[in-house]
Amino acid sequence: MRFLLVDPPHKIWTILRAWVPSPGCLQLLGYLEREQFNIDYMDCTLNENPWRDLEEKIRREKPDVIGISVICTAFIYDGMNAANLIKAVNPKSITIMGGEHPSFMAEETLRDCPAIDYVCVGEGEVTLKEFLRAVEKKEDLSKVLGLAYLNEKGEFVYTGDRPFIEDLDTLPMPAYHLAKMEHPYVELPSEGRRGLVVNFSRGCTWDCTFCSESAFYKRTWRKRSPKLIADELQLLKEKYNRDIFYIGDNTFNVTREQGIGFIEEMLKRKTNQHFWLQSRADLIIRDEDLLDGFRETGAYQFMMGLEYHADSVLKDIRKRHTVEQARKAMELLKKHKLMVMATLLIGHWEETEEDRKAFLKFFRKYVDHFGLNLITPLPGTPLFYQMKGQGRIEDLDYRNFDYLHAIMPTKEADNLEQVNLIYKDIMRRYYWRPRELLKLFSPNPILRHHHRYYITKVAFNIMMHEIFGKPMWVQPNYQEYKDYLVERGEALHERLRALVK
Ligand code: B12
Numbered sequence: 001m002r003f004l005l006v007d008p009p010h011k012i013w014t015i016l017r018a019w020v021p022s023p024g025c026l027q028l029l030g031y032l033e034r035e036q037f038n039i040d041y042m043d044c045t046l047n048e049n050p051w052r053d054l055e056e057k058i059r060r061e062k063p064d065v066i067g068i069s070v071i072c073t074a075f076i077y078d079g080m081n082a083a084n085l086i087k088a089v090n091p092k093s094i095t096i097m098g099g100e101h102p103s104f105m106a107e108e109t110l111r112d113c114p115a116i117d118y119v120c121v122g123e124g125e126v127t128l129k130e131f132l133r134a135v136e137k138k139e140d141l142s143k144v145l146g147l148a149y150l151n152e153k154g155e156f157v158y159t160g161d162r163p164f165i166e167d168l169d170t171l172p173m174p175a176y177h178l179a180k181m182e183h184p185y186v187e188l189p190s191e192g193r194r195g196l197v198v199n200f201s202r203g204c205t206w207d208c209t210f211c212s213e214s215a216f217y218k219r220t221w222r223k224r225s226p227k228l229i230a231d232e233l234q235l236l237k238e239k240y241n242r243d244i245f246y247i248g249d250n251t252f253n254v255t256r257e258q259g260i261g262f263i264e265e266m267l268k269r270k271t272n273q274h275f276w277l278q279s280r281a282d283l284i285i286r287d288e289d290l291l292d293g294f295r296e297t298g299a300y301q302f303m304m305g306l307e308y309h310a311d312s313v314l315k316d317i318r319k320r321h322t323v324e325q326a327r328k329a330m331e332l333l334k335k336h337k338l339m340v341m342a343t344l345l346i347g348h349w350e351e352t353e354e355d356r357k358a359f360l361k362f363f364r365k366y367v368d369h370f371g372l373n374l375i376t377p378l379p380g381t382p383l384f385y386q387m388k389g390q391g392r393i394e395d396l397d398y399r400n401f402d403y404l405h406a407i408m409p410t411k412e413a414d415n416l417e418q419v420n421l422i423y424k425d426i427m428r429r430y431y432w433r434p435r436e437l438l439k440l441f442s443p444n445p446i447l448r449h450h451h452r453y454y455i456t457k458v459a460f461n462i463m464m465h466e467i468f469g470k471p472m473w474v475q476p477n478y479q480e481y482k483d484y485l486v487e488r489g490e491a492l493h494e495r496l497r498a499l500v501k
């Protein structure tokens, strides 16, 4: 039986132009390979003609089962369109979709897109293995935990929660050999050419209301042990020449032991690699004595979800740190010569122009990288249900659920366009300051590189667009599915056209 895992054609992270294989897909593939399945992988984000190439591959190879990975809500329609195309080309291929969004919205996803046969709810490895075995042996799929589907009567069936894998160290190394690691697109240009995104833990023990990660992993946290992390980083250096990483673990040092273990292991290996890690303000304060150690391993930046400058808002979103802690954490990072990347959330209901002035004043003093986001009620999160209940979600086009588009109005800005303008205005006010432009000449090579990249490639492009109407940068190989269908002409019949998202 042949299984193909597809990362469907979707937009890359335009704001930093990060173009990397999905760590989740590579982990799934490594696991299935160890279980000796006949597997294949297609990361459509790297194809020059992604829809055409996907179509040709399905037509040529007719895989028995095709998995579609959707890691962001914003990609759900891309995943659905991939399923539609697959079924149009080979109706016999069984499709199964996985990822956070379809897990949370399994019934909606299945009803919205009949081309998806199954949804894997939750963590994928064991469910997918059991699913593929059951398909192979024609066994009863209702016995496979973690599956959702519509039965012959069209009723929604959920087979029950799949327990989490207890020990992530039992998972094999992600299947980097199946990714196109040498493809020229695969890089993190804002950080450096040989960049990559990796992931060594799952979940988080906090419960911020807007966080889909904590909801998906039910407020639990599991991690790979430092030795295996170091093995993976070393392999990436030696075999793939990768030396700068965005470590995607939402909260890297949930325990001190994890931080200490990482530092000890990486100092032993001396791989001369560089890391952008993520953490929380309270954990940075707790682990102040480890910050020099982190820097010596090659860590250059901590990204923290500092979100806002007012305790009332932090309380409202259950952030469980205070403004004072945020300030202290930023000061400590600076003191230990680590860069501060703050991810921030604006667009709160009560927010006023005065608040935004105070917000900018507070953060611009410390922040090296300004990760401005608009608060987004991601499906599955407490915020989503809360906002839905209050009727505040005004845009239900999931394409826009990327933290960069307004989804909800505020009390003051009662239409979404106004909120979008507020976002752009803050970006402008932050970046076009002499102090920010001076970073272009910073003695810190990583900061200098990042700013040169961001200001010259991204911000300048946006400014030229806004002032002179010059075209914005577009991902050269991204194509809307509907445009592909137009290009491809009459070949697809009406029924399938109607399903296009
Ligand atoms: C890697 C990553 C990226 C990469 C994506 C690369 C790629 N090719 O897809 C980059 C850096 C480009 C990226 C970009 C963005 N990302 Co991102 N990213 C991550 C990150 C750090 C790791 C994901 C991961 O690998 N997790 C580990 C694996 C094991 O988990 P997993 O992917 O969920 O996969 C498991 C299951 O879901 C399931 N599964 C997944 N696929 C499939 C398929 C099948 C068939 C089956 C059976 C099962 C299955 O099994 C897997 C293994 O158990 C997560 C944060 C995190 N720590 O999870 C955020 C995250 C996924 N990103 C997120 C977001 C919002 C974005 C952005 C919109 C930017 C932003 N503002 O933050 C952009 C999207 C760009 C755009 N076009 O709009 C959110 C998504 C929230 C949501 N529900 O939408 C997350 C959760 C971060 C967060 N907490 O906010 N991202």
Ligand code: SF4
Residues within 6 Å of the ligand: 203, 204, 205, 206, 207, 208, 211, 212, 213, 214, 250, 251, 280, 305
């Ligand atoms: S601390 Fe970060 S990862 Fe943890 S629940 Fe809050 S937003 Fe999510």
